[in-house]
Amino acid sequence: MQLNIRHDTRYHYATPVQYSIQQLRLTPETNSAQHVRHWSIDAPGKLDATRDAYGNVLHTLVLNRPHDQIVFAVSGEVETVPLRDGWLSDGPGRIPIEHYTCATPLTEADDPIRALAHAQRTLKTPSDLLALAESISGRVRYMPGITMVTSTAAQALALGNGVCQDHAHLMLACCRQLGVPARYVSGYIDPGDVPHAASHAWVDVWLDGGPQGAGWVTVDVTHAVFASERYCRLAVARDFQPASPVRGSRIGGRDETLDVSVFVDVNGTPRNGSDSGLGNGMAASVGMAQQ
Known part of the structure; x- marks a missing residue:
């Protein structure tokens, strides 16, 4: 089955954030259940790639300039197989x-x-x-x-x-x-x-x-x-x-609004799985020192 995936994450802050660090586990890998044809992450800064202790692909984003929002746009195509x-x-x-x-x-x-x-x-x-x-x-x-x-x-x-x-x-x-x-x-x-x-x-x-x-x-x-x-x-x-796909900490920003939209296109049939909350477990953020 061919899955075309789009995942958008947007953090918006009530006041400017002075510093933030985000860890992204948003990159699938080819294994016995799936073959990743292509995958990309669009972020507002340089992503440093490594692997965590479990072997997951981990990207880290550090922003040390004032900002009132962070947007991640993820998209790709994955071919899956029945098990x-x-x-x-x-x-x-x-x-x-x-x-x-x-x-x-x-x-x-x-x-x-x-x-x-x-x-x-x-x-x-x-x-x-x-x-x-x-x-x-x-x-x-x-x-x-x-x-x-x-x-x-x-x-x-x-x-x-x-x-x-x-x-x-x-x-x-x-x-x-x-x-x-x-x-x-x-x-x-x-x-x-x-x-x-x-x-x-x-x-x-x-x-x-x-x-x-x-x-x-x-x-x-x-x-x-x-x-x-x-x-x-x-x-x-x-x-x-x-295993959280998006997890971060910040200094400043006061109140935070998080919007998450996920779309899966299955062999040409689009599916919408939007969620503006945290119930799906896709993102979390922690304030380091609210200023």
Whole structure:
């Protein structure tokens, strides 16, 4: 499937920002699930490229002149392939697989999460993962505007409402409670006719017994399906924070307005996944010292 993607991010500040630094994980890579034909990022300054600890492409933008807005325009074309039962043929990655069994502040298990995890009893097959995803999406209804990027898995479960980021964090918490390695994935989805944004988050779970032995199975918890050819992968990490596509800090600016628009053109059919909030987990900003 050919995905033509456009992702625009605009920060606007009430007063001029004196200094800001932005980290962008907005560059997909070719892997067993996708082939990147071309990709570009338009930013208001020089982007320094490197890789983070997880192997994601990381661009850093530093602006040390007064500015009242920052705009990023990302576009590209990615060819995706179907995956059998969600299996990726890529290896474990840079990080030891045991790293993904450790809880984080966003994925710490409380008693309700432990009960949810142990109700599943076992996570040994891709169908077990879909069953857990169905349980999670049944307990936490998709509802933007209830949770924030700082909300934990436990808070989302208690509220009974959340977005794809919350579903992913709950899946991670349950898998890790059962000793199964799992990682967070950020990226894009062809939204089809559903109202969910084209920016998305899901999980990879490490299982034994795959086509080539142990490997990652990629699951969209929100829709309780394998994340196959309708998905474009951007970054992976233990949770949202180190996989956030846009994350920054600043000095000055006072109040901030963030607008995010994502468009996915699937084989000539445009899909609109606009979102002016943070519910899709695509951007976050922190004020260093409001002046």
